[in-house]
Amino acid sequence: MNSNDTIELFKKYVIANYGRYPVNLVRGEGSVVWDSEDNRYLDLFPGWGCNLLGHCPPKVVKAVQDQVAKLIHVPNTWHMEAQGLWAKELSERSFGGQAFFCNSGTEANEAAIKLARLHTPKERYKIITFEGGFHGRTLGSLTATAQPKYHEGLGPLVAGFNYAPYGDLAAVEQLIDEETCAIMVEPIQGEGGVRIPPAGFLEGLRKLANENGLVLIFDEVQTGCGRTGHWFAYQHFGVTPDVMTLAKAVCGGIAGGAMLTTTEIAPSLRPGTHAATFGGNPIASVAGIATLQTMEEDNLLASAKQLGDYFRTRFEQLQQECNIIQEVRVLGVMVGVELTVDGAPVVQKCLERKLLVNCTQGRVIRLLPAMNLTMEQAEEGCKILEDVLKSLAAE
Ligand SMILES: *Cc1c(COP(=O)(O)O)cnc(C)c1O
Numbered sequence: 001m002n003s004n005d006t007i008e009l010f011k012k013y014v015i016a017n018y019g020r021y022p023v024n025l026v027r028g029e030g031s032v033v034w035d036s037e038d039n040r041y042l043d044l045f046p047g048w049g050c051n052l053l054g055h056c057p058p059k060v061v062k063a064v065q066d067q068v069a070k071l072i073h074v075p076n077t078w079h080m081e082a083q084g085l086w087a088k089e090l091s092e093r094s095f096g097g098q099a100f101f102c103n104s105g106t107e108a109n110e111a112a113i114k115l116a117r118l119h120t121p122k123e124r125y126k127i128i129t130f131e132g133g134f135h136g137r138t139l140g141s142l143t144a145t146a147q148p149k150y151h152e153g154l155g156p157l158v159a160g161f162n163y164a165p166y167g168d169l170a171a172v173e174q175l176i177d178e179e180t181c182a183i184m185v186e187p188i189q190g191e192g193g194v195r196i197p198p199a200g201f202l203e204g205l206r207k208l209a210n211e212n213g214l215v216l217i218f219d220e221v222q223t224g225c226g227r228t229g230h231w232f233a234y235q236h237f238g239v240t241p242d243v244m245t246l247a248k249a250v251c252g253g254i255a256g257g258a259m260l261t262t263t264e265i266a267p268s269l270r271p272g273t274h275a276a277t278f279g280g281n282p283i284a285s286v287a288g289i290a291t292l293q294t295m296e297e298d299n300l301l302a303s304a305k306q307l308g309d310y311f312r313t314r315f316e317q318l319q320q321e322c323n324i325i326q327e328v329r330v331l332g333v334m335v336g337v338e339l340t341v342d343g344a345p346v347v348q349k350c351l352e353r354k355l356l357v358n359c360t361q362g363r364v365i366r367l368l369p370a371m372n373l374t375m376e377q378a379e380e381g382c383k384i385l386e387d388v389l390k391s392l393a394a395e
Contacts, residue, residue: 002036021351028055031373033356044367044381045358049190049222052249052333053294054370060252063290064283073281082285089292090260093231095240098266100259101280105221105247106136108257109184111274112243113140115261116182116215119268124181125159130166132192132361135184135219144184147192167197169204176208182215183208187233190222193364194329194336202239209242215265217243221257222334225249226295226371229305229332236331252291256284300371304332307369307378311335314382322386324393326363335367336360337385341392349388355381 003024010020024036031054033041046054053060067082074080087099100111117125127144129135135144139158142150146163162180164171166189183205189195209216218241223233225246230236232244242265247257257279261269278284295301312330315337319325329336339346343359350357358366365385369378 006036023351030054031370031377039354041354041356042377042381042384043356044369044373045356046368046370047253048358049227049248049368051253052225052227052368052371053252053291053300054372055253057252057291057294057372059290059294060254060287063286064254067282067286071282073278073283075277076275076279080280080282080285082282082289083280086280086285086288089289090246090258093292094244094260095262097260097262099280100261100269100274100276101284102247102257102259102276103255103278103284104136104257105219105245106138106141107276107279108221108245108247108259109135109141109144109217109219110138111259111269111276112184112217112219112245113144113182114274115243115259115265115269116184116217118270118273119215119265120181120213124179126162126177126180127160127182127184128162128164128172128175128180129184130186130189131163132166132189132195133184133186133219134189134191135186136221166192166195167201169201169208172205172208176212176214180212180214182217184217184219186219186221186223187237187239188223188228188331188334190334190366191360193338193361194331194334194366196329196331197237202234202237206239215243216241217245219245221245221247222368223331225291226301226304227332227334227368229301229308231301233331250291251284251287252294254284254287256288258288295371298372304371307371307373308332308335310375310378311367311382314386318386318389322389322393324389333367333369333371333373335369337365337367339363339365339389345392346385346388349391350384353384353388355384357381357385 006024025033026036129144131146135141143158143161162175243261245259315328324339326340327338347359360366
């Protein structure tokens, strides 16, 4: 089916709640995708951050193919080896706790919100989150998301969320009262524009949580699983959360989510308090394991760091020559280039040159490339972006 016929199907049968490019993608390999007219695109934003190993990573494909013929799904009233092994692999790479599995980021955050309320005394229910944050679209996570544009028309929202400016410890301290149970934060804000926290901020949150008996939740849905060059972003900052949420890249492109917590807090999620029917199903579990194995065997944490260095150098150089670049923010394969002008034309011009990038917060060009992007591909993408940014700067 060609692009036009597919677009017609969408017009008739699919709710138009997304802005979609008029392109019908049909196959992908690594950091390249093709449309139904066989145009090749270089993808520096594969799967909106989910395809951290690029499109169709071979070990994930193989693991899913083998598993799908053996056992697709059984309920969480049974044990299944793959889920147990996946939990072990995640635990050993993080802070040694236990996992609850679900299917998406917003669900992982709902689990974290419920756990924080369950774990602390009854009168404590308030959760502090941060302006510019993003935690998902279901009502709890949406309320945790302190950006007015996501709330419009949806109230009343969930009670008990308080918002502080990102990076402002004094504001957090002021918001804490007898009813506060948790602080929830992205160690690096993703949708918020690749915002890297000021020095001492996460340490300060850890300290405030300790002093006030609060659960510290890190939403690593976007930053987790190797994206920043460490298994988890918190490992960069030397601050360990009590609860960490994962999704997006956690299953190498298959839908999956997880909430990890310490062995001390985990028992508060008692039987009957929470569940996800498809959570930790065998397909997601083997995909999750294969994802971690691929990163390890192919030494991709090191690659993510190298790529990060390359992007930083490249865009900082470009900033010298191009007056529309305001700031360059990079950690591993998480790249934000903040412009002084609207970023939408950049995305459009890149698409015309068959390069896929993203713009968030209106002015931040965001790249979430695969860790196994080749240096040639990185150069190819940067060259196109350079041309596009220079042409817009000259206008
Ligand atoms: C994408 C994202 C979410 C939501 O994940 P979904 O799988 O779309 O529900 C939550 N938190 C962060 C930090 C994200 O980037």
